[in-house]
Amino acid sequence: MEVFTKKITLYHQVLKLNAEHKSIGLVPTMGALHAGHLSLIKKSKFENDVTIVSIFVNPTQFNDASDLQKYPRPIQTDMALLKNAGCDILFLPSENEMYSPSEKWDYEVGAIANDLEGVYRPGHFMGVTQIVYKLFTIIPAQKAYFGQKDYQQFLVIKHLVAHFNIPMVLVCCPIVREADGLALSSRNIHLSEPQRKKALLLHKTLSFIKNNYSKLPIDKLLQKVRTDFETEDDVQLEYIAFRDKYTLKPIVTINKAIVLIAAQVGNTRLIDNIMLD
Ligand code: PAF
Numbered sequence: 029m030e031v032f033t034k035k036i037t038l039y040h041q042v043l044k045l046n047a048e049h050k051s052i053g054l055v056p057t058m059g060a061l062h063a064g065h066l067s068l069i070k071k072s073k074f075e076n077d078v079t080i081v082s083i084f085v086n087p088t089q090f091n092d093a094s095d096l097q098k099y100p101r102p103i104q105t106d107m108a109l110l111k112n113a114g115c116d117i118l119f120l121p122s123e124n125e126m127y128s129p130s131e132k133w134d135y136e137v138g139a140i141a142n143d144l145e146g147v148y149r150p151g152h153f154m155g156v157t158q159i160v161y162k163l164f165t166i167i168p169a170q171k172a173y174f175g176q177k178d179y180q181q182f183l184v185i186k187h188l189v190a191h192f193n194i195p196m197v198l199v200c201c202p203i204v205r206e207a208d209g210l211a212l213s214s215r216n217i218h219l220s221e222p223q224r225k226k227a228l229l230l231h232k233t234l235s236f237i238k239n240n241y242s243k244l245p246i247d248k249l250l251q252k253v254r255t256d257f258e259t260e261d262d263v264q265l266e267y268i269a270f271r272d273k274y275t276l277k278p279i280v281t282i283n284k285a286i287v288l289i290a291a292q293v294g295n296t297r298l299i300d301n302i303m304l305d
Contacts, residue, residue, distance in 0.1 A: 029111050031118045035126075035166045038119055042080070042167050050077040054169035054196075056160060059083040060100040060214035061109050064204040068173040069113045071201055075171060081110055082119040082163055084126060088133070089155030095297075100217055119167065126162060133158040135191070137184055140276050144288060145180050145299070148266050156181055157188045164194050171197045175204075177211050179286060179301050183276060203300070205231065211300045218296040226263050227293045229256060233268065234302040237287050241304055246270055246282075257291070266290040266297075273303060 032038040045052055053072030057065050065081075072079040083106060090096035103120075110118055133154060141153035164172070174182045182200050189196055204212045209231035210224070219227055233253050240249060250268065257265040270279050273286040288301040 029107075029115050029118055031107075031120055033120050033122065033125065035119075035121060038080075038117070039166050041117070042169070045078055046168065051171075052076055052078045052080060052167070052169040054163070054167050054172040055079065055081045055115075056163050056172065056174075057081060057083055058085045058099065058214065059106050060102060060217070061106045062204075062212045062214065062216075064175050064177065064212040066109065066113050067204050068175060068201050069110070069115055071199065072171065072173050073114055075199075076169075078116045079114070080117040080119060080167055080169065081115045082121075082167070084119075084121055084159065084163075086126075086155060086159040087123065088127070088158050089152050091149050091151050098218070100214055119163075126159065133161075135161070135188070137187060140180070140187060141184050143180075143276060144267060144269060144271075145290070148290060148297075153181070153184045157184065160185055161188060161192065164189070164196060169196060171199055173199045173201055176200050177203045177213065177300065179288065180276060183274075209235065211298075213298060215296050215298065219293060223262060223294045223296065226260055227291075227296075227298055229260055229263055230289050230291055230298055230300045232256075233289060234287055234300060238302050238304060241282055241285075262294055264292040266292060 042052060053076035055068045055072055069079055069081060085099050085101060087096055135157055137153050137157055146153055174185065186198055189198060208228060210227055211231065233256065237249050253268050257263060268289045270285050270287055271277065272279050273284055279285045283305050285304045286301055287304065290299045
């Protein structure tokens with residue numbers, strides 16, 4: 029695995045690979061890699077000649093300084109995992125490499141970014157689009173891989189790509205879960221053992237909805253969900269939403285719906301989702 033820390037060197041390497049007609053898959057990450065990330069790498073390796081993974085904990089997408097500060101950065105473990113997964117190139121830039129001090133980013137994502145995560149993490153998607161645009165410019169890959177767990181992020185990045193006519197295919201890969209259903213997340217390491225058990229309520233809720241949406245009306249489903257969360261201490265429901273899976277607007281037909289959930293478990297914020305079709 030080759031490691032690049034300078035954008036210009038990597039850019040030239042990618043141009044060289046493109047000239048050699050090598051297909052390139054990009055997996056953008058913030059590190060603290062888990063099986064979810066490894067599934068993206070696996071898919072990219074299957075579909076491309078060369079897989080590039082970026083690790084950069086992007087400060088502009090954190091609206092909470094303590095969240096940024098405590099974000100895990102186990103770089104040695106990550107590098108070992110990447111080598112083992114057959115990653116060809118790791119891009120590991122510093123903050124100075126990615127940002128200049130006075131820089132501004134005022135791309136207006138639109139309605140899709142102002143809802144759900146946008147409400148609870150104001151400015152988050154501005155930061156995501158800012159860094160992803162940079163990564164897509166430095167690494168003109170043919171495909172980029174993202175996880176369904178951050179489904180709203182995936183749709184926001186689709187908008188970005190369409191807006192700037194970026195010739196890249198975006199691939200959304202299924203959520204990877206622990207055996208008991210907990211969606212893998214770099215933030216799970218902040219959960220104590222009792223909190224980890226309580227965190228299962230997110231997946232249990234989504235499974236309950238998936239199993240019952242054809243039998244019960246949405247208001248009844250929501251009533252049960254709210255009661256379940258109210259009776260569980262140390263867990264605060266932030267939102268549970270039935271949305272159109274293409275637009276994230278409130279649903280017209282339940283068949284095209286995705287259900288998205290966010291909750292605070294202790295001090296750890298978790299998100300999850302499930303498609304109803
Ligand atoms: O999903 C993530 O890990 C990040 O939001 C991303 C896409 C790498 C941008 O920093």
